Every structure is written in C-alpha cells, then in structure tokens.
Amino acid sequence: MxxxxxxxxxxxxxxxxxxxxxxxxxxxxxxxxxxxxxxxxxxxxxxxxxxxxxxxxxxxxxxxxxxxxxxxxxxxxxxxxxxxxxxxxxxxxxxxxxxxxxxxxxxxxxxxxxxxxxxxxxxxxxxxxxxxxxxxxxxxxxxxxxxxxxxxxxxxxxxxxxxxxxxxxxxxxxxxxxxxxxxxxxxxxxxxxxxxxxxxxxxxxxxxxxxxxxxxATRSQRHFEAFTQWDRCYAWLDSADVDPALRIRVFTLMISHLLVVAGNESRVHPSHRREFFREIAALYRRHRPAGYLPPAGAAGIKHRLVAADSYPMYAALRAGYRVAGLRRRGTQRTPVVSRDIPSPPQRVKTTSIP
Known part of the structure; x- marks a missing residue:
C-alpha cells in the first residue's frame, strides 16, 4: 500500500x-x-x-x-x-x-x-x-x-x-x-x-x-543562536515575494519571541541579559520593515524600548512586573478542592472522523 x-x-x-x-x-x-x-x-x-x-x-x-x-x-x-x-x-x-x-x-x-x-x-x-x-x-x-x-x-x-x-x-x-x-x-x-x-x-x-x-529549560549561551536563525529566516524572506503586511507580522512576532527568551530565567542567565537585549535591538535595526508599528499594551512598550536600545528602562519595567506578579500571587487564596468533586475537563477540540 x-x-x-x-x-x-x-x-x-x-x-x-x-x-x-x-x-x-x-x-x-x-x-x-x-x-x-x-x-x-x-x-x-x-x-x-x-x-x-x-x-x-x-x-x-x-x-x-x-x-x-x-x-x-x-x-x-x-x-x-x-x-x-x-x-x-x-x-x-x-x-x-x-x-x-x-x-x-x-x-x-x-x-x-x-x-x-x-x-x-x-x-x-x-x-x-x-x-x-x-x-x-x-x-x-x-x-x-x-x-x-x-x-x-x-x-x-x-x-x-x-x-x-x-x-x-x-x-x-x-x-x-x-x-x-x-x-x-x-x-x-x-x-x-x-x-x-x-x-x-x-x-x-x-x-x-x-x-x-x-x-x-537549559541556561546556555547557545540561546544567542536564535539571532543567527532569525537572520536566516529573513534571508529567505528577502529572496521570496512576501506580502509587506505579512513581513510586518513576522517582524512583530520575531521581537516578541526574542523578548520571551530574554526574560526566561531558565534560558538566559541574568549576567547575559543585557547583551541579549542589545542583540535584539541590533536585529530590530537590521530587519524593521516599512510601515511597522509596535503592538498595543505592555508588549508595545517593550518593543519601543528595544527600538530605543534602552536596556535600563527594560530592566526596570521587567523588575516592576515581577514585583507586581509576586504581590498578586501573595494575596490570592489557594482554593480548597474536595476530592469528591471532579476537576473540569481539559479543552480538547474534536473533529468528526469519517
């Protein structure tokens, strides 16, 4: 067969x-x-x-x-x-x-x-x-x-x-x-x-x-290889006939992805975070497409700090978010769940299979 x-x-x-x-x-x-x-x-x-x-x-x-x-x-x-x-x-x-x-x-x-x-x-x-x-x-x-x-x-x-x-x-x-x-x-x-x-x-x-x-889940300098891989992605985009609006979407996702990596304690050691942020800013300058606008909300603030190559402001913002998050978790009460009450089912999408 x-x-x-x-x-x-x-x-x-x-x-x-x-x-x-x-x-x-x-x-x-x-x-x-x-x-x-x-x-x-x-x-x-x-x-x-x-x-x-x-x-x-x-x-x-x-x-x-x-x-x-x-x-x-x-x-x-x-x-x-x-x-x-x-x-x-x-x-x-x-x-x-x-x-x-x-x-x-x-x-x-x-x-x-x-x-x-x-x-x-x-x-x-x-x-x-x-x-x-x-x-x-x-x-x-x-x-x-x-x-x-x-x-x-x-x-x-x-x-x-x-x-x-x-x-x-x-x-x-x-x-x-x-x-x-x-x-x-x-x-x-x-x-x-x-x-x-x-x-x-x-x-x-x-x-x-x-x-x-x-x-x-591994702290390593090899996370810096993400920049080479995004450069490779853009080399492909430059060789293809890609819609400008789609290029803007890819750029926005790239910056957001790299900011997630930068802020992940399990990947980038705090002593290397400033250097990682600088590399994001350099990639931003290399590949920013015409017509790009930062996203709304907190993500947009981070994108603007990358554009300005302002690591001190980014670090202060990140520290503020962490403190606020710890305070929220500290004030939340842990609910008591009876063993006789089943947990709600996980969301699993299904499709009819012929």
Whole structure:
C-alpha cells in the first residue's frame, strides 16, 4: 500500500519517554491505517540506552518502525533532515521523542490529508507538564476559522504542529539548519510558501514542557543562536515575494519571541541579559520593515524600548512586573478542592472522523 505519512522521530537522551512516544503514534490504528503510516526513528548518536531501545522496539513490532542510526551527534535539525531524506511517505510529520500523540491523532490527520491534499496541514496541541497536567497554548485560538496565513503565522513556530507534503519541501528546498532554534528559519517559510494551507482544528499533539535537559529549560549561551536563525529566516524572506503586511507580522512576532527568551530565567542567565537585549535591538535595526508599528499594551512598550536600545528602562519595567506578579500571587487564596468533586475537563477540540 502507498505510504501516505512518514512520522520522523529524532531521538537523543530520552530513554524515560521513548516508548510512550512510539506507542502513541500507532495506538488504535486499523490494519489499513497502519499500512499507510511509516515511523522512522533517527538515533542522533544518543549516549544513553535509546539506540538499543529502538532496535529492540523494531524487533518486537516487526515492520512498524525503521531505525536510522547516525554515527555522530548532529543536533535536532540535521537529524530531522536525515529522516526526511529516508522518508517514503507523501507527507512528513516531525514528532519529538519526548512528546505524545493523543488517541485518534494519526487517524484524524490521515483522514484530513486524504480529504484536502494540502501542502501544509496545521494542527492544535496542548502543553503537557511533567505531572501530566495539560494546558492550552495561547496561540491555539488562532486556528479557529478558515485558513488565513496572516493570522496563522502567529501560531507557535514549531516543526511538530505542521504536517507537510514531501514534494512541497523538495520544491522549495526547505530543510533545517544546524544549531538551536532551528525551527525559526524552517517553520516560518513553510507556512509562507504553502499554496494549499489547511487547518485541522483538533488537539493532535501533547508537547512536553519543563523536562530536565530540554533546550527550553537549559541556561546556555547557545540561546544567542536564535539571532543567527532569525537572520536566516529573513534571508529567505528577502529572496521570496512576501506580502509587506505579512513581513510586518513576522517582524512583530520575531521581537516578541526574542523578548520571551530574554526574560526566561531558565534560558538566559541574568549576567547575559543585557547583551541579549542589545542583540535584539541590533536585529530590530537590521530587519524593521516599512510601515511597522509596535503592538498595543505592555508588549508595545517593550518593543519601543528595544527600538530605543534602552536596556535600563527594560530592566526596570521587567523588575516592576515581577514585583507586581509576586504581590498578586501573595494575596490570592489557594482554593480548597474536595476530592469528591471532579476537576473540569481539559479543552480538547474534536473533529468528526469519517
């Protein structure tokens, strides 16, 4: 049978999560649906037991898993590229090996791909905490309504929330660069270049946050690589015929994204925050498009401080927000919840599956 979907799973140092991820991909599929999917795990020279776990899983599950062992560690982006080069499916879905697909996700994706045959299919997700708590992402509401690129560009720019036609990626030569924040110069061009863009407004992915060892929970100078990745994104934008209004949207999102990184204690050490802010200001000057106006509210104030390269004012504003937040939390009473009263259900969007 024709392989409709290849799920590429890069694997590195996730032995505590790997089986849960792999099991979730094929859970509940009929034999015909299962035959339409291949799972390709890319062992990125993982230093733990993951390589052996992958081989054992492949032995136990027959042809349900192909394993590609890389001889040296190349990083997440290049490992995804290696999987893409070996994929046989008409569509590609990059799934991180510490994340989970909720029941029915692959079935829903297969049905929608057959129905609309898009270049890119966007899906919704929930943020999954280490204690199992699920949380809606702020950008999820943007998936409501007909596909609108100017609105959807603000959806979280990750590889795993978009399923892409392999011929489309080849036509536009879209691949991941090396380094951290490799999603930036890949996921944004993917969304902009798509001629046939579709949305499956259903939670099809649980994105694990706060895991020890994850990039987003690691203090490192490598977070400065985000600036190189945004420069790469703009090199692509400069080479493409991109609507000016869309360029303004991308610029606004870029500055907001980098400010989030700058203010995250788990990523940028306080001693490096001034330098990081200066780099944001330099990027602002390099790429500010004609007609750009800062957003409203507190975000707009921060954007204006970046434009003025005013780190002291930014630091004072950030300190004020932190103090106000601590005061609010200190005055809030913790509600007592009876064990006999069930917690409200998590929001999970559903779509009728033929």
């Amino acid at each position: 024709d392989v409709l979907l290849t799920v590429v799973v890069p694997v590195y140092a996730v032995e505590g999560y790997l089986h849960q991820c792999l099991d979730s991909i094929r859970a509940g599929l009929t034999p015909a649906e299962n035959a339409s999917v291949e799972v390709l795990a890319v062992d990125d020279a993982s230093p733990d037991s993951c390589p052996a776990m992958l081989d054992d899983y492949a032995d136990q599950h027959g042809g349900d898993l192909r394993v590609l062992h890389l001889t040296s560690n190349v990083g997440l982006g290049l490992a995804r590229n290696a999987g893409l080069a070996e994929a046989r499916g008409r569509y590609i879905w990059f799934v991180d090996s510490d994340d989970v697909l909720p029941a029915g996700s692959v079935r829903a994706v297969l049905a929608r791909l057959r129905e609309t045959e898009p270049d890119v299919l966007l899906i919704d997700h929930l943020r999954m905490h280490e204690d199992g708590r699920l949380q809606t992402d702020q950008s999820s509401s943007l998936l409501d309504g007909p596909p609108d690129r100017n609105r959807l560009i603000a959806v979280q720019h990750t590889a795993w929330n978009r399923i892409m036609r392999r011929e489309f990626l080849d036509k536009h030569e879209l691949r991941f660069p090396a380094g951290w924040y490799e999603d930036v110069p890949f996921s944004n061009p993917v969304l902009i270049a798509a001629e046939r863009l579709d949305v499956l407004n259903r939670v099809c992915y649980h994105y694990r946050i706060g895991r020890s060892g994850a990039i987003t």
